[in-house]
Amino acid sequence: MKTRITELFGIEHPIIQGGMHYVGFAELAAAVSNAGGLGIVTGLTQPSAEDLAKEIARCREMTDKPFGVNITFLPMLKAADYPGYFQAIIDGGVKAVETAGNNPQEWMPLLKENGIKVIHKCTSVRHALKAQKIGCDAVSVDGFECGGHPGEDDIPNMILLPRAAEELEIPFVASGGMADGRSLVASLAMGADGINMGTRFIATQEAPVHDNVKKAIVEASELDTRLIMRPLRNTERVLANSAVDRLLEKEQRLGKELQFSDIIEEVAGVYPRIMTEGDMDAGAWSCVMVAGLIHDIPTCKDLLDRIMAQAEQLIRERLASFVAS
Numbered sequence: 001m002k003t004r005i006t007e008l009f010g011i012e013h014p015i016i017q018g019g020m021h022y023v024g025f026a027e028l029a030a031a032v033s034n035a036g037g038l039g040i041v042t043g044l045t046q047p048s049a050e051d052l053a054k055e056i057a058r059c060r061e062m063t064d065k066p067f068g069v070n071i072t073f074l075p076m077l078k079a080a081d082y083p084g085y086f087q088a089i090i091d092g093g094v095k096a097v098e099t100a101g102n103n104p105q106e107w108m109p110l111l112k113e114n115g116i117k118v119i120h121k122c123t124s125v126r127h128a129l130k131a132q133k134i135g136c137d138a139v140s141v142d143g144f145e146c147g148g149h150p151g152e153d154d155i156p157n158m159i160l161l162p163r164a165a166e167e168l169e170i171p172f173v174a175s176g177g178m179a180d181g182r183s184l185v186a187s188l189a190m191g192a193d194g195i196n197m198g199t200r201f202i203a204t205q206e207a208p209v210h211d212n213v214k215k216a217i218v219e220a221s222e223l224d225t226r227l228i229m230r231p232l233r234n235t236e237r238v239l240a241n242s243a244v245d246r247l248l249e250k251e252q253r254l255g256k257e258l259q260f261s262d263i264i265e266e267v268a269g270v271y272p273r274i275m276t277e278g279d280m281d282a283g284a285w286s287c288v289m290v291a292g293l294i295h296d297i298p299t300c301k302d303l304l305d306r307i308m309a310q311a312e313q314l315i316r317e318r319l320a321s322f323v324a325s
C-alpha cells in the first residue's frame with residue numbers, strides 16, 4: 001500500500017510502532033522494520049547518549065530497513081542529555097525521529113541539516129498545526145484512546161482525526177486504539193495516511209518484555225483500564241492493579257491537595273520492574289482500552305501481514321459492495 005507516510009519514510013506498510021518506555025528496544029524496532037513498518041527505538045529508555053548509540057548500532061545489525069528513534073521531552077529533576085541523544089541519532093545515520101511531550105522547535109534546524117524526517121506526536125489539532133508550522137514532516141495524532149499520556153482534551157479519534165484532516169497539510173498517522181485492518185481502513189477513511197500502534201506491539205513475540213506483560217494485555221478487556229494523575233494534569237491511562245487502586249484512593253482522599261510526591265511510590269521507576277521482571281503489581285503502567293481487541297501474541301511479521309490483508313479485503317469487498325458499480 002502506498003500513502004504519503006510510506007513514501008516519506010521509505011517503508012512498505014503505513015504502520016509505525018510508537019516509542020515505548022522500556023519496550024522500544026532494538027529487538028522490537030528491528031522486527032517491525034523487517035516486517036515492513038517503521039520500528040522506533042525509545043531514546044530515553046537508554047540511560048545515556050553512549051547507550052543510545054550502542055542501541056542504534058544493535059538495531060542496525062538486526063535490520064537493513066529504515067527505523068527511527070523516539071525522543072520524549074519530559075520535565076525531569078535532572079534534564080536528560082538531549083544534545084547527546086540527538087548527536088547519537090545523527091552519528092548513527094538514523095533518518096527518522098519521533099518527538100513527543102513538547103514540540104521539537106529548538107532541534108529542527110539540526111535535524112533538517114542532517115536530512116532527518118521528523119514526526120511529532122500530538123493530542124490536539126492546535127499542537128499538530130504548531131508542529132506543521134515549525135517544519136515537522138508529519139504528525140502522529142493521538143486520540144483520547146492512546147497509550148502513554150493522552151493530554152487533557154479528551155477528544156477521541158472519531159472526532160480528532162477528521163478534525164486533523166480538515167486543518168493539516170502535512171501527512172499524519174492515526175494513533176490510539178489501533179489494532180487491526182479495521183483500524184487502518186477507518187483511519188484512512190478519516191484522512192490519515194497510516195496508523196501508529198503502541199499497545200498492540202507489546203503483545204508480539206519480539207517485544208522484549210516479560211511474558212506476564214503480554215499475558216496481562218491478552219487477558220484484559222476494554223473495561224480494565226483506569227485514568228490516573230488527572231488532578232496533576234498529567235493524565236495517563238493504565239491497567240488496573242493493586243498499585244493503581246492505592247494511587248486512586250490517594251487521589252480521592254487528597255483531592256486538590258495531591259502532589260506528585262504523594263504517588264511517587266506507584267509511578268516512579270516502576271517500568272523496569274514491570275516490563276523486565278514481570279512484577280505486574282509494582283506500579284502503574286500504560287495500557288489502554290485497545291487491550292479489548294488484542295487476543296494473541298503473533299510475530300510482528302504475522303501481525304503486519306494480517307493487518308494489510310484484512311485492510312485490503314475490507315476495501316475491495318466490504319466497502320466496495322456498498323457502492324453501485
Ligand SMILES: Cc1cc2nc3c(=O)[nH]c(=O)nc-3n(C[C@H](O)[C@H](O)[C@H](O)COP(=O)(O)O)c2cc1C
Nearest residue numbers: 018019020021100146147148176177197198199286
Ligand atoms: C507502555 C507504553 C509506554 C509508552 N511510552 C512512551 C514514551 O516513552 N514516549 C512516547 O512518545 N510515547 C510513549 N507511549 C505512547 C505510544 O508511543 C503510542 O503513541 C500509543 O501507545 C498509541 O496508543 P495505543 O497504545 O492505543 O496503540 C507509550 C505507550 C505505552 C503503551
